[in-house]
Amino acid sequence: MAPIGTLWGVLRQRQTKYILSAAAIAGLEVDLAPLEVGVTNKSPEFLDKFALGKIPAFEGNDGLTLVEGASIARYVASLAPESGLLGDSVKDAAQVDQWIHFVEHEISAHTDLIWQMLLGYLPEKTYSEQIHKSLLERQERSLKFLEQSINTREFLVTDKITLADIVLAAVIQRAARVTLGAAERALYPNIFAHYAKVAADPRVKDIFEAADFVEVPLALEKAD
Structure with missing residues (x-):
């Protein structure tokens, strides 16, 4: 299965755990980009997409960009409604x-x-x-x-x-x-x-x- 997008985040961070766990349970793949905290997320390339320089940050294959861990995790979960991650109603x-x-x-x-x-x-x-x-x-x-x-x-x-x-x-x-x-x-x-x-x-x-x-x-x- 092709990845649904790219994630910038560190595993020690609770928000990154939200997202990767949601993807794992949903049966989806997310690319975890190489990240040097304080360097990568302060680079012009990163700030051009994510102006606050916050992590985690997500870019979908369709160009969608998201920040805030719970919001990214919710989006990931919504791509697999059969997973039950957002409940059944x-x-x-x-x-x-x-x-x-x-x-x-x-x-x-x-x-x-x-x-x-x-x-x-x-x-x-x-x-x-x-x-x-x-x-x-x-x-x-x-x-x-x-x-x-x-x-x-x-x-x-x-x-x-x-x-x-x-x-x-x-x-x-x-x-x-x-x-x-x-x-x-x-x-x-x-x-x-x-x-x-x-x-x-x-x-x-x-x-x-x-x-x-x-x-x-x-x-x-x-x-x-």
């Missing part, structure tokens, strides 16, 4: 979108902000213990809601993996490398059982790679 698709937006904005966003503070990526290497604590509390609130929501479900929307499950698993993997140590993970057995099930699926196992979870949440003095 309009209502399913709405729920898939709901969960994707929820985990990106209510879990992943807090993880990323904490990580950026700890590693000094915010302006003037700003760190605020109060903001750090507030972000953890907001993430905890969302995790508790999610834990309860999937208490009796194998997957988030249907009886098989959808794009929502892929996004959740990638977001949780990232959080467990930053904000969720062993003690925190023990509070969310349903979430991590879901993660293990998705990440172990033979179609995406190599994309998710090793868990590489932290034993304790990253803290300011441990950032490197």
